[in-house]
Amino acid sequence: MRTEYLLDTIDTHTAGEPTRILTGGVDWQSRGQTVKEQMERFEATHDDVRRMLMNEPRGHADMFGAVPVEPSAPDADLGVFYITPYGYGDMCGHANIGLVTAFIETGRLSADDTIRLETPVDVIDVSPEVIDGRVERVGMENVESFVFDQVTVDVADLGPVTVEIVYSGIFFVMIDASQLEPALARENVDRLSELALRIRDTVTDAVDIVNPLTGEPARVIDTQFYERGDPERSLVVYPDGSVDRSPCGTGTCAKATLFAEWGELDAGESFVNHSLLGTEFEGRVVERSERDGLEVTTPAVAGSAHIVAKTTHTLDPTDPLVGFRV
Structure with a gap:
């Protein structure tokens, strides 16, 4: 051979x-x-x-x-x-x-x-x-994480969409899925992927991101649709439009960071994040602190692999x- x-x-x-x-x-x-x-x-x-x-x-x-x-x-x-x-x-x-x-x-x-x-x-x-x-x-x-901004962007053929830009090792665009059609479901993944890329590109054009902890220019990497409720659910779309089958480990950390910023999770508190497959990660806030005037969260995630x-x-x-x- x-x-x-x-x-x-x-x-x-x-x-x-x-x-x-x-x-x-x-x-x-x-x-x-x-x-x-x-x-x-x-x-x-x-x-x-x-x-x-x-x-x-x-x-x-x-x-x-x-x-x-x-x-x-x-x-x-x-x-x-x-x-x-x-x-x-x-x-x-x-x-x-x-x-x-x-x-x-x-x-x-x-x-x-x-x-x-x-x-x-x-x-x-x-x-x-x-x-x-x-x-x-x-x-x-995970590393120290933070909410960079919340903005509303006008997406072609969709209209205004409100997103949060969150850093948790990489930058995410976070989108409350209740703003959009179709529903967060497996049969709609192709459509959701296409929407995610359009929203990400619109945000990229509209917002200049500089990491406040490093001073370095940055860009959004992944896009996360999240659905509030019981259970909490997420769908993360990668830069090329492929989708994470899991609830996304880094994305769950970003979600914990967002919840902490909103006052919904305190240090030591956790939540369960579900994928569209029904699989689970546990997200948790380890601590909240201030660094150079910025509120930062140390999030954590736990799950199982085979x-x-x-x-x-x-x-x-x-x-x-x-x-x-x-």
Whole structure:
């Protein structure tokens, strides 16, 4: 068999959302670099690996991935950045839950009470609950988060739509789904995806975002429709229009941050967030504080993941299709 790569992966799903974890087959890491710098280097030198693992014929439009790396932070146990069919990511809650679950259950990571995970954004605490070798649940304390703004934008063919712009490792546009048709339901996902991209693009054109904690320009990454009530529900749409099957780990943190800003969640209080599949994450407010005059929330999310496959991926050097999207 002729092959340019022998890429080993572990596939998991977290509340329905896939994570393909690269565990071997490519040597590229540079010691001493931050995870953010390693992600940028991977993009420059091994983007074909991302395209190969995420896109067809080995992946699909809704695939998500994690690349574990050596951390640079002295107090971190593991580093990770995130890959998708359309690029790279700075933070992903469901992928962190899947990664920690897979690495503990396959003996790659000790089942410590707290695991320090270096992401492209910052070092975060992850807390697994392990019973008889099985990771039953993983909690993740996210970075300091905040509500950037609430704005009403005039969306073509929709009219005025009120959104909240929330940061929780990445920037979200948050949309109360009661403002729109169709209903937040699985049979309406294609239409909701199309609306999400239109609203996101309108917000991007209307609002200049500068992260007040870093002073750096930023942009909205994901769009979240949320539905109030019992149960709380969410649908997160990614930049290319694909949708999160889970309630979205980072999105649940953004939702907790929004609820805290509204005075609906205090430190130590939690809520259950549901996906359109009926799967669940627990969102929680760890603490509220003020930083440089800005009210910030430290949110957390918890959920469960399962290993579904261990695979070795090959690439015939004569194959013209490394990875493609349609």
